[in-house]
Amino acid sequence: MAVAPVLFELRDLACERDERLLFARLNARFYAGQAVQILGPNGSGKTTLLRILAGVNRDYQGDIYWQGKPVTDLAWEFANELLYLGHLPGVKKSLTPLENLRWYAALQGAVPDEQLLTALAQVNLAGYEDTLCYQLSAGQLRRVALARLVFSKAKIWILDEPFTALDKSGIAQLENRLIAHAEAGGLVLVTSHQDIRFPQLQTLNLQDFAEYPTLGEPAHG
Amino acid sequence: MAKSPSLFTATFRRDLLLAFRHKGEMINPLVFFLIAISMIPLGLGPDKDLLMRIAPGILWVMALLATLLSLDNLFRSDFDDGTLEQLLISPHPLYLSMLAKVLAYWIATGLPLMLMSPLLGVMLSLPSGAFIALCSSLLLGTAAMSLIGAVGAALTVGLRKGGLLISLIVMPLYVPILIFGASAVAEAALGNPFNMQLAVLGAILVMALVLAPLATAGALRVSVNG
Numbered sequence: 001m002a003v004a005p006v007l008f009e010l011r012d013l014a015c016e017r018d019e020r021l022l023f024a025r026l027n028a029r030f031y032a033g034q035a036v037q038i039l040g041p042n043g044s045g046k047t048t049l050l051r052i053l054a055g056v057n058r059d060y061q062g063d064i065y066w067q068g069k070p071v072t073d074l075a076w077e078f079a080n081e082l083l084y085l086g087h088l089p090g091v092k093k094s095l096t097p098l099e100n101l102r103w104y105a106a107l108q109g110a111v112p113d114e115q116l117l118t119a120l121a122q123v124n125l126a127g128y129e130d131t132l133c134y135q136l137s138a139g140q141l142r143r144v145a146l147a148r149l150v151f152s153k154a155k156i157w158i159l160d161e162p163f164t165a166l167d168k169s170g171i172a173q174l175e176n177r178l179i180a181h182a183e184a185g186g187l188v189l190v191t192s193h194q195d196i197r198f199p200q201l202q203t204l205n206l207q208d209f210a211e212y213p214t215l216g217e218p219a220h221g
Numbered sequence: 222m223a224k225s226p227s228l229f230t231a232t233f234r235r236d237l238l239l240a241f242r243h244k245g246e247m248i249n250p251l252v253f254f255l256i257a258i259s260m261i262p263l264g265l266g267p268d269k270d271l272l273m274r275i276a277p278g279i280l281w282v283m284a285l286l287a288t289l290l291s292l293d294n295l296f297r298s299d300f301d302d303g304t305l306e307q308l309l310i311s312p313h314p315l316y317l318s319m320l321a322k323v324l325a326y327w328i329a330t331g332l333p334l335m336l337m338s339p340l341l342g343v344m345l346s347l348p349s350g351a352f353i354a355l356c357s358s359l360l361l362g363t364a365a366m367s368l369i370g371a372v373g374a375a376l377t378v379g380l381r382k383g384g385l386l387i388s389l390i391v392m393p394l395y396v397p398i399l400i401f402g403a404s405a406v407a408e409a410a411l412g413n414p415f416n417m418q419l420a421v422l423g424a425i426l427v428m429a430l431v432l433a434p435l436a437t438a439g440a441l442r443v444s445v446n447g
Binding site: 051054055056057058059076079080082084086087088089090091092093094095099102103104105106107 | 235
C-alpha cells in the first residue's frame with residue numbers, strides 16, 4: 001500500500017448545510033487500489049461528501065487535491081476518470097435500458113452497442129434491452145445504473161448506496177465488482193448501511209469529524 | 222450507430238425520443254394555442270376588420286404563453302431522475318449539451334407552434350400576405366424564447382414549485398421579442414416591409430444562442446448544489 005499513489009487528498013474539508021455544520025477539519029488520503037466505505041448515521045453528510053468529491057456540489061470549505069493538484073485546476077482530467085452513481089439511479093424511465101446506456105456511453109466516449117448489451121447481460125438484464133424502464137422493478141432500475149460499471153474506464157468510482165434494492169445475488173455480484181476494481185488499481189468510495197465483504201475495506205467515519213457529536217456534547221479542540 | 226455519437230447528438234436524440242414518448246406534454250401547449258385562439262372570434266364576434274387588426278398581437282401573445290406553459294418541463298425530469306447531475310459532472314462542454322437540450326425542446330414545442338400558426342391566422346382573418354411574416358417571425362422568436370426560457374427553467378428547477386417564478390423571471394426578457402414579432406406581422410398585414418423587425422429578432426436570437434446556454438449551465442450548477 002505504501003507505494004500506491006495518492007489519488008485523492010482532502011485538506012481541512014468542511015461543509016455546512018442549512019446553518020448546520022455537517023463535518024469539519026476532514027483530512028483524508030485515498031490511494032489507488034483502495035476501497036473505502038464512508039460511515040455515519042443518517043444525516044451525517046455521507047451523500048453530501050460524495051457529491052462534493054464528485055464535483056456535483058461545490059459548496060464547501062477546504063481543498064480537494066487530485067493526484068497532487070487542486071481538483072479545480074484539473075476539472076477535465078478528473079471528470080474523465082470519474083464515475084459517480086448518486087442515490088438517484090440516473091435512469092430515464094421512458095427509455096429502454098439500452099437507450100439509457102447509449103447516452104451514458106456517449107458521455108464517456110466511444111462504446112459499441114455490443115459492449116452495452118454484454119454489460120446488460122452481466123447485470124442479469126438480458127432480455128430486458130427493449131423494455132421501457134417504467135416496467136422494471138426498483139432493483140432492476142438499480143441494475144441498469146450499475147451496468148455502467150461494467151463498461152466504464154473510470155479510475156474513481158464514487159457510489160452512493162449502490163446496494164439499495166438489490167437482491168442477494170446482485171449484492172454479491174456488485175461486491176465482487178468493487179473488489180476487482182480496487183485490485184486493478186482503481187479507487188472505490190462507497191456509502192452503504194450494510195457490511196461489505198472485503199478484507200481490505202477501509203472505513204471513514206464521518207462522526208469523527210462532526211463538530212457536535214450526536215450525543216449533544218460539544219467537541220473539544 | 223456502430224460508433225457512439227458525440228454527447229451533443231446523443232443528448233439531442235435522447236431528448237427528441239423522450240418528447241415523442243411523452244406526446245401529452247408535447248401536445249399540451251399546441252392545444253392551448255389552438256383553443257385560446259379559436260375562443261377569440263367567439264368572444265369578440267365575427268367582425269372581420271377588428272379580428273384582422275388584433276390578429277398579429279393575439280397570435281404572438283398566445284404563442285408566448287404556450288411556450289411558457291411547457292418551459293417548466295425542460296429540466297424537471299432530468300433533475301428528478303439524476304441524469305442532470307451526471308450531465309453536469311461529465312467532461313464534455315456544458316454549452317453544447319445545453320444547446321442540444323434546447324434544440325430538441327424547440328423542435329418538440331416551438332416548431333409545431335410555428336407550423337400551426339398560419340392555420341390560426343386564417344381563423345383570425347389575417348391577410349394572406351402576412352403569413353410569411355408570421356411564420357418567419359415565430360421561427361426566430363420561438364427559438365429565442367426557448368433559449369432564454371431555458372435560463373429561467375434552470376434557475377427554478379431546484380424549487381418544488383417553480384412554475385410561477387419562471388414566468389416572472391422570463392417574462393421581461395420576452396417583451397422585446399413580443400414587440401418586434403407582433404410588429405412584423407402587423408406591418409406585413411398592412412402590406413409594409415418587415416425586414417427591420419426580422420433583423421432585430423435575428424439579432425436577439427444570435428445573442429441568446431451565444432449567451433443563454435452559458436447562463437443555463439451556470440444556473441443548473443447553482444440549482445443542483447441545493
